[in-house]
Amino acid sequence: MVVKEQFGAFIRRKREEKDLGLREMAKKIGISPTYLSKCERDEFPPPTEERVREIAKILGCDVDDLLARAGRVSTDVSDIIKRHPVQLAALLRTTKGMSADDIRRLASEAEKVKKR
Numbered sequence: 001m002v003v004k005e006q007f008g009a010f011i012r013r014k015r016e017e018k019d020l021g022l023r024e025m026a027k028k029i030g031i032s033p034t035y036l037s038k039c040e041r042d043e044f045p046p047p048t049e050e051r052v053r054e055i056a057k058i059l060g061c062d063v064d065d066l067l068a069r070a071g072r073v074s075t076d077v078s079d080i081i082k083r084h085p086v087q088l089a090a091l092l093r094t095t096k097g098m099s100a101d102d103i104r105r106l107a108s109e110a111e112k113v114k115k116r
Helices: 007-017 022-029 033-040 049-059 063-069 075-083 085-094 100-115
Strands: none
Touching (some): 007 033
């Protein structure tokens, strides 16, 4: 997936689509409205992973997509990679150039193998 819209612009658009005020959203995720405003304008870096997860929940977004927009990888994914770094690096490199549908099919096949 190529991330086109930056984190801040994306969450601002989604927040406005939900008709959620800046102050209301900031209160829900436990940050100041000023900080959220600066994040939305990409003047400040995105908040912590935990808060990005909260934002995703509030806005009804995919957590992994929002974390990617924030320039992060989910801690659980990072932990999985750390357990098998060589094998997973090789696997990820083989997906280079594959379509999203091809990668979904590959994940589906991996789920079948895992269940055996």
